[in-house]
Amino acid sequence: MTTKTHLELTGVDIDFPTPSGPFKALKNVNLKIDQGEFVSLIGHSGCGKSTVLNIVAGLYQATKGGVLLDGREVNQPGPERAVVFQNHSLLPWLTAYQNVELAVKQVFKNSKSKAEMKEWIEHNMHLVHMDHAMHKRPDEISGGMKQRVGIARALAMEPTVMLMDEPFGALDALTRAHLQDSLMEIQADLNNTVIMITHDVDEAVLLSDRIVMMTNGPAATVGEILDIKLERPRHRLELADDPEYNRYRAAVLSFLYEKQRKPGEVPTEPVTAEEIPEQINHEPESTPLLADEQAA
Amino acid sequence: MSSIALKLLKPLGLPEKFNLAQLIKSLVVPMSGMLVFLFIWNIGAQNIHTSLGEFPGPAQVYEESKNLIAEHNRERQKEVAFYERLDIRNAKKLAANPDAVIKTRPYTGKPTFIDQIGTSLVTVLAGFFAASLIAIPAGIVIGLNKTLYSAFNPVIQLFKPVSPLAWLPLVTMVVSAVYVSDDPMFAKSFVTSLITVSLCCLWPTLLNTAVGVSTISADLNNVSKVLRLAWLTHVMKIVIPSAIPMIFTGLRLSLGIAWMVLIAAEMLAQNPGLGKFVWDEFQNGSSSSLGRIMVAVLVIGLIGFVLDRVMLALQKKVSWDKSVELR
Numbered sequence A: 001m002t003t004k005t006h007l008e009l010t011g012v013d014i015d016f017p018t019p020s021g022p023f024k025a026l027k028n029v030n031l032k033i034d035q036g037e038f039v040s041l042i043g044h045s046g047c048g049k050s051t052v053l054n055i056v057a058g059l060y061q062a063t064k065g066g067v068l069l070d071g072r073e074v075n076q077p078g079p080e081r082a083v084v085f086q087n088h089s090l091l092p093w094l095t096a097y098q099n100v101e102l103a104v105k106q107v108f109k110n111s112k113s114k115a116e117m118k119e120w121i122e123h124n125m126h127l128v129h130m131d132h133a134m135h136k137r138p139d140e141i142s143g144g145m146k147q148r149v150g151i152a153r154a155l156a157m158e159p160t161v162m163l164m165d166e167p168f169g170a171l172d173a174l175t176r177a178h179l180q181d182s183l184m185e186i187q188a189d190l191n192n193t194v195i196m197i198t199h200d201v202d203e204a205v206l207l208s209d210r211i212v213m214m215t216n217g218p219a220a221t222v223g224e225i226l227d228i229k230l231e232r233p234r235h236r237l238e239l240a241d242d243p244e245y246n247r248y249r250a251a252v253l254s255f256l257y258e259k260q261r262k263p264g265e266v267p268t269e270p271v272t273a274e275e276i277p278e279q280i281n282h283e284p285e286s287t288p289l290l291a292d293e294q295a296a
Numbered sequence B: 001m002s003s004i005a006l007k008l009l010k011p012l013g014l015p016e017k018f019n020l021a022q023l024i025k026s027l028v029v030p031m032s033g034m035l036v037f038l039f040i041w042n043i044g045a046q047n048i049h050t051s052l053g054e055f056p057g058p059a060q061v062y063e064e065s066k067n068l069i070a071e072h073n074r075e076r077q078k079e080v081a082f083y084e085r086l087d088i089r090n091a092k093k094l095a096a097n098p099d100a101v102i103k104t105r106p107y108t109g110k111p112t113f114i115d116q117i118g119t120s121l122v123t124v125l126a127g128f129f130a131a132s133l134i135a136i137p138a139g140i141v142i143g144l145n146k147t148l149y150s151a152f153n154p155v156i157q158l159f160k161p162v163s164p165l166a167w168l169p170l171v172t173m174v175v176s177a178v179y180v181s182d183d184p185m186f187a188k189s190f191v192t193s194l195i196t197v198s199l200c201c202l203w204p205t206l207l208n209t210a211v212g213v214s215t216i217s218a219d220l221n222n223v224s225k226v227l228r229l230a231w232l233t234h235v236m237k238i239v240i241p242s243a244i245p246m247i248f249t250g251l252r253l254s255l256g257i258a259w260m261v262l263i264a265a266e267m268l269a270q271n272p273g274l275g276k277f278v279w280d281e282f283q284n285g286s287s288s289s290l291g292r293i294m295v296a297v298l299v300i301g302l303i304g305f306v307l308d309r310v311m312l313a314l315q316k317k318v319s320w321d322k323s324v325e326l327r
């Protein structure tokens, strides 16, 4: 993994105009991300994670401060910062293949021949294990499959940065685990820079090189950054009782549930990490079914 | 049930496979509705007495429809005979003098009921196409731009409810003044009807297209932005497909309006077509007039129905949103 500052957010503020005056969603967000790094953004709902991602994508403009990608200022969206949207955002009238094709045609219109494009689309479909259903339309495939096509579309743009907004949020635990593994493999191969938003502590620890924890809004900012120094490749089953892994989890949980208690929540006695997993741990970590799913 | 029968029934919205219960539901029930209607019509007709005699019942209307077809066939035979005579005369002339100037006069018989149907159909389709050609692009442009939308919305809302009868005198005068040529490609009456129809049926397509285009999901717009699609590609690949269901809703409404407007316009302006047929029969006031008008009424309804079904079939073909049941 090379290390040179690749993506840089400096002093980012954003004000949204609202009927009752401007609403400061983010205040002084600073973040440096290296090439090939996998960074997760975690924080309570409504704190401004999507807003950060949209600013990096160029879909929102920072009111103050800005984003540099490889030394150049980001001020409009572009395919080198591909986005995997929270709700997949596939065009419903196109097949999975055609959805990816739209992106590929746009990005490689001058550099790939028709045959090369076809091969490239099929290659990306294969990466997300969608070969068998690539000519189906979004309403004919499951939620997990749609999300995979969304990822294939983003990958096919050969982005320098992949921006993923809760890519697995709406999926069941098994599909989610399966896609997390695929994503780890793909990222190990391609060495993309990834920024991923998640609500799932296990997902964040399992996938990330760093976890960026955001404070509650309004005027949210980066609270703490946690370096995850677990060996790669990582295997969820082995990690389940790795003390290091559990220490990272506990750190994130304590940030979220002690330091950044959600506003309005009734303060009770300080919660310890051990008490929480029942509520937020979405995955039964040692389900035998998991092995079946991965084999399938 | 044979497969041919099934194919014929499909456009009526009947399911392909059906058991007895479905058969009863989809065939017997509508049939009984029809029979009840005919019965009430029959009884009602016998009790309505007009200055032109009894109101025509189903039987009389059936007779009149046969008469109208027979009249049409007679007229066609006369036409054929006319041209044969003309050919013979010309051949004789040529035989006597090879340099003779040949005169060909077109046959000028009275247009029959069937001819009027043809005229009306051509006019309504031409008017509808002209309107769609304007309304869809205009709707896209207006729908994409909030400022344009708020600028034009009042104008659209103002003209939308205007009746064809109000437009007609204006259109007639303008066409007479503007459409002057020694050898016009289209008859003035055709142009007048066409413009009136277009002016009235423009609005549903325009509004539905604009709404369809402006309500395209923000996510799809973001996809387009991330891909940096050029404006035209954005319109062709994202905007139009996502607005297609709404565009077709508008087109169907427009075609329905176009057909209604046309009949009214033809009646008022004495432009050839079914409307004129009805008006002429009304002026004629013979004992068979009411029956003939009733035939026209039924044919107008039937054509309107068929036009709508054709649009529905088209809409189903192009619509990607299979989750909505179109009917």
Ligand SMILES: Nc1ncnc2c1ncn2[C@@H]1O[C@H](COP(=O)(O)OP(=O)(O)OP(=O)(O)O)[C@@H](O)[C@H]1O
Pocket: A016, A017, A018, A023, A025, A043, A044, A045, A046, A047, A048, A049, A050, A051, A052, A217
């Ligand atoms: N376009 C906008 N106009 C006004 N306010 C906005 C806009 N987008 C976001 N906000 C506000 O900014 C804050 C952060 O929103 P954001 O969508 O970034 O939260 P989030 O962290 O992604 O939440 P979640 O985890 O629920 O997706 C919220 O209070 C939201 O109401």
Ligand SMILES: [Mg+2]
Pocket: A049, A050, A051, A165
């Ligand atoms: Mg969000």
